[in-house]
Amino acid sequence: MAEVQRVTVLGAGSWGTAFAKVLGDAGRDVTMWARRPEVAAEIRERHLNSSYLPGIELPERITATADPAEALDGAQAVVLAVPSQTLRTNLSEWSGLLPPDAILVSLAKGVELGTLKRMSExxxxxARVDDGQIVVVSGPNLAKEIALGQPAAAVLACTDHDNAKAIQQASFNQYFRPYTNTDVVGCELGGACKNVIALSCGMAAGLGLGTNTTATLITRGLAEMARLGAKLGADPLTFAGLAGVGDLVATCSSPLSRNRTFGERLGRGETLEQALAATGGQVAEGVKSCTSIRELAMGLGVDMPITDAMHRVCHEGVDPRRAGAELLGRSQKHEWS
Incomplete structure (x- = not known):
């Protein structure tokens, strides 16, 4: 297993920046790519990214550029830190620049609209690479908390365990503890589905509902993602771990979660357009993923009622109160059926 020392992070949003900091604090040499030259300049010259993680000082080992070719030169690992629904477009622009033997690390959590493909697919x-060259990062990883150096863990999933271990070694530091896993399917489904369930928990909070409702949505949401995972061959244990229940609890419970706070706005009666305006046009991943995950589940004959309800609220104009009433009015059943 070769040691990974030089890492490129493509994307300078909050999670990309936080993960770059993790790598820098683990002693790696990191080059970030930012679309906006002024963001790259601030990272390079002041070791700050005030647009996404204000007040967080970045390690000296991190530099940045707005030129993707410069960023990728000599990289041993490339971290893809762009939203799930723009990954295809961005990666198409970068594919000719990727070092052929670099490990590709995915931070995106979603299912692609139209193709219904997971991000590693x-x-x-x-990139025209083998599955074993792709490592997926998942787990309870709220960017701001990690950037502040608060203890956290993650799962690094790859079909080639040596590549997972190489990224594990490159990202392990005093506050970030990564574990390895070979269940890429389960880790990716957990990361995508939890965003949708977090939307529902936010809506419940916006409607003034309490802890019992949130716990119910988290638990039944976990059942939904486990059913989908079972159909696609995922390991059931994955959903009991960091990429499953761990990520789900963090995203559904924290005000730092964009999906939860977006859902809360919808629950308070804001339209999708109003919620978008209030968040500066930044769409929560779950708003788009609820549609692709719903379509994937329907094609496989998997029952995902919370996901279906979120799609109808976000894209068919159904009132959140009505969606909640319909969920409660579903036919009675055994818990594990």
């Missing part, structure tokens, strides 16, 4: 298709 999109990467394998566009």
């Amino acid at each position: 999109v990467i394998a298709e566009i």
Whole structure:
């Protein structure tokens, strides 16, 4: 297993920046790519990214550029830190610049609209690499808390365990503890589905509902993602771990979660357009993923009622109160059926 020392992070949003900091604090040399030259300049010259993680000082080992070719030169690992629904477009622009033997690390959590592909499948298709060259990062990873150095853990999933271990070694530091896993399918489904369930928990909070409701949505949401995972061959134990219940609890419970706070706005009666305006046009991943995950589940004959309800609220104009009433009015059943 070769040691990974030089890492490129493509994307300078909150999670990309936080993960770059993790790598820098683990002693790696990191080059970030930012679309906006002024963001790259601030990271390079002041070791700050005030647009996404204000007040967080970045390690000296991190530099940045707005030139993707410069960023990728000599990289041993490339971290893809762009939203799930723009990954294909971005990676198509970068694919000719990727070092052929670099480990590709995916931070995106979602299922692609239209193709219904997981992010690792999109990467394998566009970058023309084997599955074993792609490592997926998942777990309870709220960017701000990690950037502040608060203890956290993650799962690094790859079909090639040596590559997972190489990224584990490159990202392990005094506050970030990564574990390895070979269940890429389960880790990716957990990361995508939890965003949708977090939307529902936010809506419940916006409607003034309490802890019992949130706990119910988390638990039944976990059952939904486990059913989908079972159909696609995932390991059931994955959903009991960091990429499953761990990520789900963090995203559904924290005000730092964009999906939860977006859902809360919808629950308070705001339209999708109003919620978008209030968040500066930044769409929560779950708003788009609820549609692709719903379509994937329907094609496989998997029952995902919370996901279906979130799609209808976000994209068919159904009132959150009505969606909640319909969920409660579903036919009675055994818990595990």
